[in-house]
Amino acid sequence: MFILNNSDSVPLYKQLYNQIREHILSGKLPADTRLPSVRDMAIELSASRNTVDGAYQELYAEGYLYSKPRSGYFVSALDQDVAPQTLSGKPSKNDYLPGPPSNFAYDFHPARLHPESFPTELWRKCFVESLRRNSQQLVQYGDPQGDWGLRCSIQSYLERSRGVLCDPDQIIICAGLQQSLDIVANILKESHSVVAVEDPGYHLPRFVFQNHSYTIVPVPVEPDGIDLNHLKASNSTIAYVTPSHQLPLGYVMPVANRLALIEWAASGGKYIIEDDYDSELRYHGKPIPSLQGLRPTGNIIYSGTFSKILSPALRLSYMVLPYSLLATYRQRYQTYFPSVSLLEQRTMAHFMEQGHWERHIRRMRMIYRKKHDILLQSIETHFGKRAVVIGHGAGLHVVLMLPDTSLSEVEIIGRAQQKGIRLFPFSDFHVTGQPETTTLMLGFGGMNSIKIEGGISILSQIC
Numbered sequence: 001m002f003i004l005n006n007s008d009s010v011p012l013y014k015q016l017y018n019q020i021r022e023h024i025l026s027g028k029l030p031a032d033t034r035l036p037s038v039r040d041m042a043i044e045l046s047a048s049r050n051t052v053d054g055a056y057q058e059l060y061a062e063g064y065l066y067s068k069p070r071s072g073y074f075v076s077a078l079d080q081d082v083a084p085q086t087l088s089g090k091p092s093k094n095d096y097l098p099g100p101p102s103n104f105a106y107d108f109h110p111a112r113l114h115p116e117s118f119p120t121e122l123w124r125k126c127f128v129e130s131l132r133r134n135s136q137q138l139v140q141y142g143d144p145q146g147d148w149g150l151r152c153s154i155q156s157y158l159e160r161s162r163g164v165l166c167d168p169d170q171i172i173i174c175a176g177l178q179q180s181l182d183i184v185a186n187i188l189k190e191s192h193s194v195v196a197v198e199d200p201g202y203h204l205p206r207f208v209f210q211n212h213s214y215t216i217v218p219v220p221v222e223p224d225g226i227d228l229n230h231l232k233a234s235n236s237t238i239a240y241v242t243p244s245h246q247l248p249l250g251y252v253m254p255v256a257n258r259l260a261l262i263e264w265a266a267s268g269g270k271y272i273i274e275d276d277y278d279s280e281l282r283y284h285g286k287p288i289p290s291l292q293g294l295r296p297t298g299n300i301i302y303s304g305t306f307s308k309i310l311s312p313a314l315r316l317s318y319m320v321l322p323y324s325l326l327a328t329y330r331q332r333y334q335t336y337f338p339s340v341s342l343l344e345q346r347t348m349a350h351f352m353e354q355g356h357w358e359r360h361i362r363r364m365r366m367i368y369r370k371k372h373d374i375l376l377q378s379i380e381t382h383f384g385k386r387a388v389v390i391g392h393g394a395g396l397h398v399v400l401m402l403p404d405t406s407l408s409e410v411e412i413i414g415r416a417q418q419k420g421i422r423l424f425p426f427s428d429f430h431v432t433g434q435p436e437t438t439t440l441m442l443g444f445g446g447m448n449s450i451k452i453e454g455g456i457s458i459l460s461q462i463c
């Protein structure tokens, strides 16, 4: 009934233990079944008595077996409803793991960065330096709000480059936007239950707020940002917006609308969540200053990330809370431990202190501007008047409207896939309805110029 494998790295007694336990949990060995004596089982398995005795002792100690004097070991009665899962009851890999990622020759995913862009050597130096300087701190958990030095570096960077006015005290280091929003959703949920989101807009915030049982109100986006009349007419008291580079349409909210949005928030304790995710990447003209800088004492929660310029894999982002929310945040989260490794935080702080961060931004802006221009040029060459480009001039993607095509987005994505082209569905950004015109989203960060040109050429033949 049981088979032991001498070449297995699992000890023989443990193999026997596992198999008997499995039989008991699955009911193959019912309660009160008498197990063969140690001697008989050892003979049956061609194993030593120690092996069998070791397995029986462990099963006995854990309560799977009971013993009767001079009669041997018997299977205990287990309540099957509360019994631990059997080993074979574990989900098989295919039950829960997505398939391996497909490799596409042309990847237009909007979240891809330039493959050779991570400053490995500089990062290594900063990492080693932070390890040398901070070894004493590595025996503690650290500040739940994030490393103080990193918060100071972020504060001065934000003030200089984004016009954000805050104290390092207001900054919270997070492992990405979703974690920031998780915190916001938690600290606001006593007095707020409805969140307005841009439609079309970034889809992940919707899921975070839904997980906290908020009602989501989609608000249309106009070329001057979220539709303020629609917002005011809604019963939402929180608005999540991307005013400096609307995702996905790339619109910039003009200052008059920003001020009107700030007034909306000021009337009656409402909150704006300003997601300033990629403002460093503006290719023509001046960077757009943040909304937070227009009213630093307002009800504005500002969020930024290192995912677009440095690496999304680092999971390093930050959020600036208004003073009105700091006390609640601290009261709720003072017992939490930090979610980002202290070493990564100290490395990032060192990277910023040494001026590498701002040099890296300038370098990446040049690289992406070149890719962006090549993409526009390729669209012009291959699509000509068949396509209308919107949202160009910033970020890592543009949006392509195809008024003349008879194909739907799904059909184009399917055909593109067969030609080795990956497209991210634009429709994922829509909360309600679908765009009237077939619309594609084209990320250009992850491909070189030749691939961008080649991919657009093939795509133009498909559409």
Ligand SMILES: Cc1ncc(COP(=O)(O)O)c(C=O)c1O
Pocket (backbone or CB within 6 Å): 111, 175, 176, 177, 178, 202, 242, 247, 275, 277, 304, 305, 306, 307, 312, 316, 317
């Ligand atoms: C609108 C928007 N905000 C924020 C982020 C970055 O999020 P994170 O800091 O979690 O990487 C992204 C990434 O694609 C984004 O599209």
